[in-house]
Amino acid sequence: MTAETRITLSRKDSRFSKSLNKYFSNLKGVVGFAILIVFVIMAVFAPLIAPYSPVEMTNEVLESPSLSHLFGTDHLGRDIFSRIVFGSRISLSVGFVAAGLSAIIGIFIGSFSGYFGGITDDVVSKVIDTFLMIPSFFLILIIVSIFGSNILYIMLIIGVTTWPTNARLMRGQALSIRERTFIMVARSTGESEMRILFGHVIPNGVFPVIANSALQMGGAILTEAALSFLGLGDPNLTSWGKLIFQGRPYMTFAPWTIVIPGVFVVLAVLAFSFIGDGLQHTFNPKTKEGE
């Protein structure tokens, strides 16, 4: 496209900036985002932020929080603050990857099923219903104990067991969008079904999935923490959940070893829950800014 054409077609206020404004006018969304940013910075700049090495063992065993050790030390004299900082990398990665995978699978399956209908839809709906009946955590537990606790497997497994909610959301959207006039217009002007699906149906229907994905990120972090707490986490990596697991024996006389990582897990889930609310507010055409 030429420069003239691009200039002709430009506008000052884009949809994106408008959506951004709307998102940041919602208190929950702002708070959630703030917490997340802190964690992300923590994860990305871990080596610069952590005062000590997360694995260096010292003689200062089970020391309570002090000026030199902000969150105290664990049973091997390791600085908990540094371990939390480095642990954020694991926990956040699990959140993003698992939820991301769940979203992608859910969007594809849900949109195909809802848009094309027919036998595919009948089958997919039954599969979704079945998955929703099974308590997902136990399913994950079983699969992890069979296949092993490699962090990659855990991310994969969480993603592959949580896509049904996203699929259901996407399917519902696809079902209603396919009746809209602009879809009939698209067919009438010669657009292929695939182009309609990816160009119109998914972009218009994906919002509930995005909002749900935020929640699922929190959920994935919590699931991984739970797995680690039960001893099924990746033995080579230290997530926040693993820290809780390690602090367990010392709970009564060195509570900081277990409480502090626990607080971080809770904060992460809270942050994503707020972000999810903020996203829902942003995408809801009925709410206005500042509500």
Add this chain to the structure above:
Amino acid sequence: MGLLRILDVNINYRLKSKVVKAVRNFSLDVNEGDIIGIIGESGSGKSTLAHGLMRILPKNGNMEAAEIVLNGRDISKISDAEFDELRWVEMSIVFQKAMSVLSPVHKIFDQMYDTILAHRPETRKEEAKEKLLGLLSVVNLPSEILKMYPHELSGGMMQRIMICLSLIFNPRLVILDEVTTALDVITQGQLLDEIDRLVKEFGLTVMMITHDIGVVNELCTKIAILYAGELLELGNVKDVIFSPFSPYTKALVESHPDLNPHGSGLKGIPGTLPDLVNPPEGCVFYDRCIYREDRCMERKPDLVDFGKRKVKCLRAGEING
């Protein structure tokens, strides 16, 4: 004989950050026996006006009036509880879609009896049934209807039922809010014929809210033209339609293709409605008026009385009607 006197009504809707002035300085006198058609397009405020009169505006709606005198009594200042007493008894309303007014899981009789009980709790079933059967026969509906459910009936039938319901307590004034808009042509025509008969038989006074000027021409005696929340012209139907004084009325009538084969050169009204959050200082129709002059923009014209005609235009009477 004056039945209803509306003086200076203003209705606002409060949105999050702004206030929409949906109806501004509306005044109207309705005499007994009038069938007055309130004509307006989208954004004219006609339905808002009806809802305001019946005190059924949504929560963010607010109505103020200098006076609303019904049967000699100013009802604009009475409490909501007092208004509940007179609603349906002295003044009632029929809406556009009977489908959304009636509950799908209750029989027709039960729903109508329910309404009767809401106002006259001492009414016995037999009494109610007798009254209802009487009304149904006037609109040519069989008595079996009472035992049926809404989904078993057609749109036309349901509207007739709603009209019966509105007449239960012999109100003096009935407001019909776009009652034929959702109906097919022939059903609409049949319903209008019914309404005509009911008016004559019960001596009703009717306020007919619609966007269809043909309907007003065939059924009504008087006509009020609303545009963007303001009353622009008022008078007898034939006078106003065939010799309009307001440029908006003229343009509106000329937009109607009517039953004219190849009446070529149909003129619409180019342009869009003014912003109702900041309505113009001068004439509300200024932007789209082909007869406008500079003075029209400066100040709002008064509603001038021409005898049987009221017009809000500085050039009223100058344009060829």
Add this chain to the structure above:
Amino acid sequence: MARNILEVKNLVKYFPVRKFGKKQFVKAVDNLSFSIRDGEIFGVLGESGCGKSTLGRVINRLEQEQSGTIELLGETISGKEYRKDREFRRKMQMVFQNPYDSFDPRVMIYKSIDLPMKINGIDSSPENRLAKMIETMNHAKLTPAEGLLTRYPHELSGGQLQRISILRSVLLNPKFIVADECVSMLDVSVRAGVLNLLLSTQKELGSAMLFITHDISVATYICGRIMVLYAGKIMEIASGEDILRSPLHPYSRALVSYSPTITREEKQRYRISGEVVTPIDPPPGCRFASRCPIVQKKCAVEEPTLRPMGNNRQVACHYV
């Protein structure tokens, strides 16, 4: 002698409906045959349930008929799977009833017009397409064109959106346009702009149109000939003038007499009783028999065929 751009023969479209376990059929389009001349605006007039919208969708190939043939410029377009054939799609376009929903709300108007052009190979480069768009919009007095093109659908009025819908179709150089109730959702003062745009499209490009409506005043303004449908069957085909001044079929007479007008005279009602009939497993004979004021014994037994009545008129009635 003008040729026929569209020939419809014995077109049938039924919809299955399940009522209390028994499978029944709504005979929405029941054995229709008619033809449309090149450059003609052909009206389809009827009340709800008469099959006019279904007819429009079948002709535009958004629905598949059960049987019957449709020929566009001599080429059979019926029978084929309705989603394919891009070459056909370009020739046959449709304007829908709801202008507010006719555009993807997430997409700028420019893109909504550009994409169909690109897909159909109209003008190879984005610049050429944009120039063509602007030229067409200026010609239709939809200005300022650049301003409108950079808007999103929710920022435009119904009248603007509908006119842009028409232009979107026109830019594909169609031979035939189906307009399905395209002014029903618009205010009266806005309709003229849309109707006049359709008329000028017909005049300048010679496009033929199938104009579907329930409003007789709109139909007679814009259409040449009008086909009156009732419960899936054709009642009458005649010019707009004939339908208004001298309707022959009792249903046409009723439609004219019940349509509200702005005239000084008192109109005489051609009274008919009852309600619009949905053609679910209809009884034999004429579909209108149950409501017809001139019904006779034969009407409930034998279905009337569409007979030519001279002056390019056809009526389906035994007693007219």
